[in-house]
Amino acid sequence: MYKKKLTTTALALTVASSMFLTACGGSSTEEKASTEKKPAAKTDEPVTLTFWDENAGPARTPVWEEVIKRFEAKYPNITVEYVGIPNASAKSKYDAAIAAEDTPDVGSMQTTWLPEFSIRGALKPLDSYYKKSEVSKKLNEGAINVNKEITQDKKLYGIPYAQNLDALWIRSDWFEQAGVKEPKTWDDFFTDIEKLRDPAQNRYGFTIRGGAGASFTIQRAMFAYSGLDYFDKNGKTNINDPKHVEFVEKYFSYYDKWTPKSDITNGYKEMTAAFDTGVVAMVHHNPGSYGEHSKALPAGTYKMIPLPTTDKGQYVAEGGNAVNLGMFKSTKHPDEAWKFIEFVNSADAQSYWNEQTGQIPTNKDVLDDDWVQNAQHIKVAFEVYNNPKTKIYMPPFYLPDYRSILDTIVDPGVQSVMSGKMTAKEFLDQWAKAIEDSKAKYDKTFSKK
């Protein structure tokens, strides 16, 4: 009995394994052929571009697929192969690909990655393509200049196709019911948090981001409060300036008293869920979460307002808060890759992409589109960017370990302050030291004076 069973099993396993191995073998040959270096294609020869999206998901993937469809209809000889990478792992995926020199032709990337990728020699400078292109007359010059300024050689490595702006999403219906005015200053903001607390209904005035991504939120909030530059005239960082210490102390003192206890592990999803399920009245995010709010809350019960102003009445925004398309040096089809970058930045494509994803277009021609005029949150963002008094501060994106400082020092530091293991001053001193050490290393490497 056992013998028969064993023989049958062995036969089945052998057949199955040979089938699988044959299947795998076939595909590996196919892969090998596709990864071999091809000669550059001549005009109208069929070309396949690989495009990596650094923030794939249900909201963006279908939008990219539609943009690609439109591009392929315009350029029938070019096929774009879309690869969606989950946001949380995107940087690691790019890092591995750059190290192994197996990068895509075009990639979507955050501004903070541009300096590092360019120093590592992974990206192709786009200055000459950009100068000759029509889109150079249309794109937001400020965003383009930021991308140049942050790289070590001051070249343009990424074309920004969408911008973002930190803001407050508020439950306007609750504000109205409670007779509370929308916060214009940071003092209003803190007072409103207290006024909107309603233990009977388990409602809080605000939710603090204490988990993944907390560093971005606290950085943008404290600079919006102080209106300071990232570095002072002597090149010393203002991170641990007394104004920031004062703000961080007050901000986190609201935790577990005026904001939910669970805030200490709040990432984006937890934070928006608290807002969308009617637990908190205000959340600090950006226009990107509009899609989530609109699905969960009835129209007219929520809106986006700018972050409160400094005591001088100034709006503050972080420079370089954009997503870009970059061309990788390894591409065998730079002209076709540029055509794709140029197409995505055309008014039509940017209008479609940004409308669907709730981001702010960088192409000026899109501003007149009906959807921009009718989208409250986009209009607010434009008002802030177009306000002549708005101060733009520039974080040192060019430091290769800027992002890792935020992820490994600032994110856990926020939790330490929230849990009372560290004071605001100690936290900011530690953060400032990390930035200054990194800057000193950078200046020494590139002999900056």
Add this chain to the structure above:
Amino acid sequence: MLFNNKKVDKLLTMYLPITFMLCFTIFPLYWTVNTAFKPEGDIIKRPLQYLPAHPTIDNFVNAWTNIGFATFFKNSAIVGVTAVIVVLVCSTLSGYALARYQFKGKRAFMLMLLCTQFIPRAMMIIPLFIIFKNLGLISSPLSLIITYSAVEIPFTTILMSGFIANVPKELEEAAMIDGCNKLQSLRHVVFPLLLPGIVATGVFTFIYTWNEFLIALMLTNKQDKFTLPVGLSSMMGEFNVNYGALAAGSVIALIPAILLFAYAQKHLVNGMGGAVKG
């Protein structure tokens, strides 16, 4: 007095802790299934719905057909089943050698096998990427099969050697006296007794390959070669989560694991017993 009553005693010491544990482990599963059958609008609606008010299979249809779970499922199955076969063959044979033969450096070899388990997976990513790129195997299921087999074989070899050591050597010797050669005695005497161990090892390997995310993400650059965990993660954008499809995809991904455990449960318990007897 209270504890003299056997029924109450049993209730307090057995049924109550088991029920508590069951609730604790079943709740996330229940919530996933509950979410999978809800229409998008009902998922984050307050008050929470503990049973779907408008049950639908749209999320499953969407996940399977539009999002590509059919492809992800196929890819995971190819990688999982093949890796299990490779791991079982290699670890049974090498486990036999470790259990039955004495050779120079055996202890050092065992130690080396154990040491391979201490290397963080993330550290292997870039070297693996470079190796498979040079072999032309990026985005091929073979790269995952090779990696998963290489990662699992050391541990499963130790596991199998424990199982084999529990099979009395005398049985093999008796078979050989009856005319079997070494391989025949292995096939007819040792393997049938090893079945619980083989099932346990196979199940552990399959679950690892089925759930593994990081290596699968890094070594796959084509959407149609993604495995289930990578496909599932693409349901979560930075600012948007498709909870319905995510839950439906998770249920789809859970089915083989649950069926496998249900089928292998008996062997698994026996197998683990065999492994710890030593």
